[in-house]
Amino acid sequence: MSxxxxxxxxxxxxFPMPAGPVTALRDVSLRVDPGDYIAIEGPSGCGKSTLLHLxxxxxxxxxxxxxxxxxxxxALSDSQRSRIRLNGIGxxxxxxxxxxxxxxxxxxELPQGEAGASRAxxxxxxxxxxxxxxxxxxxxxxxxxLSGGEMQRVAIARALANRPRLLLADEPTGELDEExxxxxxxxxxxxxxxxxxxxxxxxxxxxxARARRRLSMRGGSITGTTT
Amino acid sequence: MTPLALAWRGIVRQPARAALxxxxxxxxxxxxxxxxxxxxxxxxxxxxLLEETGFDVRVTATKALPMLGPRVRGAEKASRELSSxxxxxxxxxxxxxxxxxxxxxxxxxxxxxxxxxxxxxxxWTILEGDGLxxxxxxxQPPVLLNAYLAEVLDADPGDTxxxxxxxxxxxxxxxxxxxxxxxxxxxxxxxSGTPRVAVTLQAFRHTCGLDAEDAVDVLLxxxxxxxxxxxxxxxxRAARPDLHPLTNRQIMNRVQQTEFSYFRQIAxxxxxxxxxxxxxxxATLLAVSVNQRFGxxxxxxxxxxxRWRIVANxxxxxxxxxxxxxxxxxxxxxxxxxWLDGILRQMPGIPTHLHFFVFEPRALLLYLGLxxxxxxxxxxxPIHLAIRLPIAATLRNEVVS
Numbered sequence: 001m002s003x004x005x006x007x008x009x010x011x012x013x014x015f016p017m018p019a020g021p022v023t024a025l026r027d028v029s030l031r032v033d034p035g036d037y038i039a040i041e042g043p044s045g046c047g048k049s050t051l052l053h054l055x056x057x058x059x060x061x062x063x064x065x066x067x068x069x070x071x072x073x074x075a076l077s078d079s080q081r082s083r084i085r086l087n088g089i090g091x092x093x094x095x096x097x098x099x100x101x102x103x104x105x106x107x108x109e110l111p112q113g114e115a116g117a118s119r120a121x122x123x124x125x126x127x128x129x130x131x132x133x134x135x136x137x138x139x140x141x142x143x144x145x146l147s148g149g150e151m152q153r154v155a156i157a158r159a160l161a162n163r164p165r166l167l168l169a170d171e172p173t174g175e176l177d178e179e180x181x182x183x184x185x186x187x188x189x190x191x192x193x194x195x196x197x198x199x200x201x202x203x204x205x206x207x208x209a210r211a212r213r214r215l216s217m218r219g220g221s222i223t224g225t226t227t
Numbered sequence: 228m229t230p231l232a233l234a235w236r237g238i239v240r241q242p243a244r245a246a247l248x249x250x251x252x253x254x255x256x257x258x259x260x261x262x263x264x265x266x267x268x269x270x271x272x273x274x275x276l277l278e279e280t281g282f283d284v285r286v287t288a289t290k291a292l293p294m295l296g297p298r299v300r301g302a303e304k305a306s307r308e309l310s311s312x313x314x315x316x317x318x319x320x321x322x323x324x325x326x327x328x329x330x331x332x333x334x335x336x337x338x339x340x341x342x343x344x345x346x347x348x349x350x351w352t353i354l355e356g357d358g359l360x361x362x363x364x365x366x367q368p369p370v371l372l373n374a375y376l377a378e379v380l381d382a383d384p385g386d387t388x389x390x391x392x393x394x395x396x397x398x399x400x401x402x403x404x405x406x407x408x409x410x411x412x413x414x415x416x417x418x419s420g421t422p423r424v425a426v427t428l429q430a431f432r433h434t435c436g437l438d439a440e441d442a443v444d445v446l447l448x449x450x451x452x453x454x455x456x457x458x459x460x461x462x463x464r465a466a467r468p469d470l471h472p473l474t475n476r477q478i479m480n481r482v483q484q485t486e487f488s489y490f491r492q493i494a495x496x497x498x499x500x501x502x503x504x505x506x507x508x509x510a511t512l513l514a515v516s517v518n519q520r521f522g523x524x525x526x527x528x529x530x531x532x533x534r535w536r537i538v539a540n541x542x543x544x545x546x547x548x549x550x551x552x553x554x555x556x557x558x559x560x561x562x563x564x565x566w567l568d569g570i571l572r573q574m575p576g577i578p579t580h581l582h583f584f585v586f587e588p589r590a591l592l593l594y595l596g597l598x599x600x601x602x603x604x605x606x607x608x609p610i611h612l613a614i615r616l617p618i619a620a621t622l623r624n625e626v627v628s
Contacts, residue, residue, distance in 0.1 A: 049623060058529045059619035079533050086531020095625060097526030099233075101240035106228065111530050113228050158530070170622075 003070055005088075005165050005197050006032040006055050011064035013050050013220075024050040026220040027064070032166065037192045038199045039211035047220040048201040049170055055199060056089050056168045057081045069165070086115050090159030090196070092188075094171035096151040098143040104130065104154045105139040111161045129157035133187060149180035156187055160196070167191055169200045173207055185210055230536065234543035237516075245548075248512045252552025253559055255505040259498055260560035260594045261567065261584060266494035268568075268585040269487045270479060276580050277475040279415045280350035282319065283456040284448035286463060286472045292481060294323060298442040305467060306344070306446060314454035314462035320344050320428060320443040324394040324435060331380060338376060338422040340392065341414075342431020342443075350447060351425065356384030356410025359427055368430035369409035376422035377411045384410050390424065394435030404434040416578045448472065490583070502601055509605035513545055517609040524613050525621035534614045541610050542603075549602035553595070561586070 013025040025047045032038065032055070040048045053059040054066060057073055066073045068084055076084070085091070098107045108129050112122045130136045133153040143151050152172060159167055169188060173181035185207045192198040202208050216224035228236075238245045286309065289296040299305055302320045309318045326340035343349065345363045354374060362369035370390070372382060382388060389403040406426065414423050432438050450459035456474035463472040473481070483491070517524070524537055564584035571583045 050619070053619035053622070056529065058622070059617075079535075082528070082531050082533040084531075085529060089531075091526070091529045093526060093529075093622065095522065097522055097625075099236075099523060099527075101236040102228075110228055114530075114532055114536065162531075 004031045004033050004067075005036075005069060006030070007067045008055065009065050011051070011054055011061045011066065013047075013054060013059070014062040023220055025054070025061070028220075028222055029064075030055070030215075030222070032197050032199065034165065034197055035192070035195060036197045036199075036213065037189070037211045038213045038215060039208035040199065040201045040215045040217060041203070041205075041208050042217035042223075044203075046217040048217055050220075051217070052168055052170050052199060052201050055166075056091060057084055086111060087162050088165050090162070090164040090167045092152070092155050092159045092167065092169035092172045094174040096143070096148075096155045096175075098151055098154055098158070100143050103140045103142055104135060104146065104150075104157075107143070107154055108157045108161055111158060115162045117162075125161065126157075129160055130154075132160075133157045147180075148176050149183060152176060152180075152184050153187060156184070156191065160191060165197060167196045167198045169198070169202075171202055172200065173202065173204045181207065230539035231543045231547075233540055234547055237540075237544055238547055248548050249551045249555060251508050251512070252505065252548055253555035255501055255508060256549075256553045256556030256594075256598055257560035257563055259501040259505060259597065260556055260590070261564045262494045262498035262501055263590045263594050263597075264560075264564055264584040264586060266491050266498065267587065267590060268583045269490050269581065270483050271585045271587055272580075272582040273482060273487070274475065274479045276415050276578060277478060279580065280447065281348055281449065282350060282447035283450050283475050284315075284459050284463070284472050285475075285478060286446035286448055286470050287444075288470065290471055292473075292478065294444050298322070298444055299446060299470065300442050302441050302443040302446070304441075305470065308466060309446060309448060309463055312459070312462045312466055314451050314459045316449040316451045317346065317348050318449075319346050319348060319350070319447040321350075321445050321447055322428065322431060322443045324392065324431075326390045326392050326394075326424065326434065328388060328390050336379070336422060337393070338390070338424050340390065340394075340431070340434070341423065341425040342428040342435075343425060344428045348449060349425075351412040351414045354411045354413050356408065358412075359409055359425065362407065362409040363427060365407055367405050367407040368426060368433075370406035370430075371410055371412040371425040372408060373414050373417050373421075373423040374411055375417070375420060376424065377408075379422065382408050384408050390426075390434055392431075392435035394437060401434070401436050404430065406430070415580055417580070418576050418578050419573070421576070446470075498597075502597060505598070505601045506605045509545060509549060509602055510608055512548065513541065513606055513609035514612065516544070517541065517612050521616060521621050522625035524616055525618045525625070528616070528618045529622065537613050538610050541613055542606055545602045545606035545609075546599075549598055549605075553598045557591075 008028060008030045011025055011028045015022045015024055028051055042048050054061055057068060105126055108126045109122050112125055130139050133156055135150060135153055138146060138150060173184050176184060181204055188198060189210050200207060208214055214226040215222050287296055288299045306318045306320050309315050322342045324340045325337055327335050327337050330336050345360050349358060359369050359371060367387060386408045387405055389405055391403045392401045417423060448459060450456045460472040460474055463470060568582055568584045
């Protein structure tokens with residue numbers, strides 16, 4: 001597919017709150033093409049994560065429209081959006097959210113099984129990804145037996161498991177020290193260089209500096225773009 | 228990874244909590260299993276008791292149950308007429324009264340006094356010695372004792388004993404009659420600590436001073452092979468419309484609606500309460516488990532897991548908890564039932580062969596069905612929580628918290 005992976009037009013997200021509605025995102029438009037590396041920066045509460053969640057199809061806009069691979073996301077059913085997230089989007093979270101009862105191997109294998117990959121395909125892909133993130137020797141360790149950096153590397157491997165076109169990372173270095181953050185930054189850059197479009201929400205200037213396009217947000221709007 | 232495998236991993240991840248949860252489910256499930264066994268236990272056990280006697284039809288003078296209504300007058304004629312029916316294999320007239328006798332310590336002992344016509348089929352099992360039929364030609368009339376009385380009197384077959392009939396409320400006016408102990412028998416309706424004797428109907432009438440009275444409490448009937456109890460009842464009704472024959476099943480149903488209805492109602496109420504507790508327990512366990520894993524669930528949803536996959540995971544988790552607890556409850560409930568049955572059967576007047584808790588496949592199936600339904604219903608609220616979970620808001624909250 002040669003068109004944009006994601007195209008957002010006039011996205012607005014208003015959260016109803018007891019004290020009155022809060023506009024978290026205000027008329028944001030964005031286009032993400034294959035191979036893009038976008039960093040979204042801004043102070044806390046400026047709407048970065050809200051935008052990421054809308055682009056990742058885990059939330060819906062109050063107004064505006066979003067297309068993923070040319071499909072109008074608002075017109076899709078919940079299960080169709082799940083299918084897009086499963087096959088087209090990889091999520092990396094600040095808190096990793098690895099399943100604690102599963103090993104690193106099983107965490108990476110899990111979304112592949114859900115996508116219907118065969119046992120042989122899963123085995124091959126999981127080994128390949130753990131090798132890719134440098135954790136082949138920790139494949140059978142549980143999250144509680146891994147460091148924060150290792151957990152995030154497993155989470156990145158899991159996000160890449162179904163070969164998504166778009167990788168979304170929400171503060172991926174938010175819980176890591178500087179050195180480990182640099183390693184994660186390196187890994188994300190490599191994933192982008194290998195063809196995954198990448199959007200990173202971050203407070204980390206060194207991570208943002210790796211992006212080819214940097215969006216600054218404030219008060220729910222994109223206030224600046226640096227390329 | 229299948230939902231079941233994932234649920235299993237989720238449970239074993241916290242073995243202490245899982246063990247406590249399974250124990251909790253097992254405890255309430257054991258109580259439920261016991262209440263289901265109790266709800267039909269007396270009914271089934273009473274049915275076995277009736278069948279044990281070897282007679283499948285009981286004929287009385289009125290609609291009242293045997294021993295609770297007027298006697299059948301003209302018993303010999305009735306017995307002959309019924310015996311002649313092709314649907315009837317045998318008829319055994321029986322009368323029950325009280326008698327008294329002296330113990331070895333010269334204390335007077337009241338005994339249940341049974342008179343039956345001497346016939347090959349008798350409603351008891353000989354444990355020691357001979358039956359009444361075998362000794363009917365002896366100089367002294369034969370008597371059968373139950374094991375309790377034989378122990379109290381230290382009596383053996385061949386010993387003699389004296390009985391004074393206390394029939395129809397007669398006091399001590401009747402003379403004593405000497406009997407020779409033919410044997411020791413296991414009477415189906417024996418209760419612990421209740422002395423019981425059986426003699427021939429002729430000796431019974433003599434002891435009671437009722438030589439001229441031809442009345443019995445009940446005619447025990449065995450239906451002819453092929454006719455069955457229903458066929459025998461129909462034939463008896465046609466031949467003697469003045470008599471009231473009842474099959475064992477009809478007696479059981481009558482007793483179920485009257486005497487045993489208290490136990491059924493108590494068992495129903497307790498089973499309902501137990502089910503409610505099981506529901507609360509499972510719902511709470513699952514709700515707490517889901518609440519603790521909101522982040523995990525939201526992340527799985529963000530990774531592309533559908534709502535139904537999350538529902539399947541939770542159902543499997545519920546099934547594993549309920550299944551493990553429910554299976555563990557079977558031996559636990561069985562042991563508890565044995566213990567409770569032992570306590571209840573010590574009540575005075577309860578036949579030793581009668582049980583309050585009886586295992587039957589139907590109770591097991593009902594137990595499994597109710598438990599599965601409870602597990603299913605209890606999982607609904609946690610599942611509702613999980614599938615209504617707003618993914619983005621939950622992920623945001625997890626980070627903020």
